[in-house]
Amino acid sequence: MAETVLVIGNKAYSSWSLRPWLALKLTGQPFREVVIPIRTPETKARILEHSPAGKVPVLKQDGLTVWDSLAICEYLAERHPQAGLWPAEEGARALARSVAAEMHSGFQDLRSNLFMDLKQRRDHPDRVEKAAGDIRRIQELWADCRSRYGAGGPFLFGTFGIADCFYAPVCTRFVTWGVELSAGAQAYVDAVLAHPFMREWTESALAEEWVIDFGI
Known part of the structure; x- marks a missing residue:
């Protein structure tokens, strides 16, 4: 299986990054973190290396790039139904x-x-x-x-x-x-x-x- 990568901002400040990080942990899927410090002169360019949207978080898996925290969580829920990320009822x-x-x-x-x-x-x-x-x-x-x-x-x-x-x-x-x-x-x-x-x-x-x- 190809490596799963989650590109996130500083953990102390990036609320958007925390959300899919937690969801990915709940799936049990191994992944590698790429942490890009936010609010620096280099931030935008470094994020653009991973996604043309220019924002974190970004999930990269099996040649697929998924950006936006909600889109990533929905993707994970579909790919890992056993994790129960959404309620069953x-x-x-x-x-x-x-x-x-x-x-x-x-x-x-x-x-x-x-x-x-x-x-x-x-x-x-x-x-x-x-x-x-x-x-x-x-x-x-x-x-x-x-x-x-x-x-x-x-x-x-x-x-x-x-x-x-x-x-x-x-x-x-x-x-x-x-x-x-x-x-x-x-x-x-x-x-x-x-x-x-x-x-x-x-x-x-x-x-x-x-x-x-x-x-x-």
């Missing part, structure tokens, strides 16, 4: 796809104000307040998924899957920025951050030599 699967897609395309206030940074804890209540609507909506989504389909475990649909992969970076953001959550949402954050693959990513992120100065 039709209604649960539709909801899981919906909440992942909403994360993929929405929550702009959260993205612009509470960026992912695993290396620091930040105290900026004003930025948290600007993202308050998104924070409220995310907690509502989590509560709905958990109440309807979460009986089988601590994650959105019981077991860890693509929906959780998409909200894993949000969990780190809530910790970084000291966001106060409901008891149920906090329990979910704790479960995600305690997952072995999430702990592996975090340990690697903290060991990275690159540090980005965001100027705040």
Whole structure:
């Protein structure tokens, strides 16, 4: 079998890279990481060596290039059905796809104000307040998924899957920025951050030599 390669950005900062990395780990498929530091003068050129889209993440396998985090996760779900990346039940699967897609395309206030940074804890209540609507909506989504389909475990649909992969970076953001959550949402954050693959990513992120100065 040809080598599987996942091209990602710095683990401390690249939320888009974390999502398919987690999904790929869940498949059990061996793969090689290519880490390209983001926000450097060389970043764009280095990514273009792997994909004309010029963004990470990028999955390369069997002569195929797949870019965009959601497209990669969908590809992995089709290629590895045994991994159960989407829920088996039709209604649960539709909801899981919906909440992942909403994360993929929405929550702009959260993205612009509470960026992912695993290396620091930040105290900026004003930025948290600007993202308050998104924070409220995310907690509502989590509560709905958990109440309807979460009986089988601590994650959105019981077991860890693509929906959780998409909200894993949000969990780190809530910790970084000291966001106060409901008891149920906090329990979910704790479960995600305690997952072995999430702990592996975090340990690697903290060991990275690159540090980005965001100027705040």
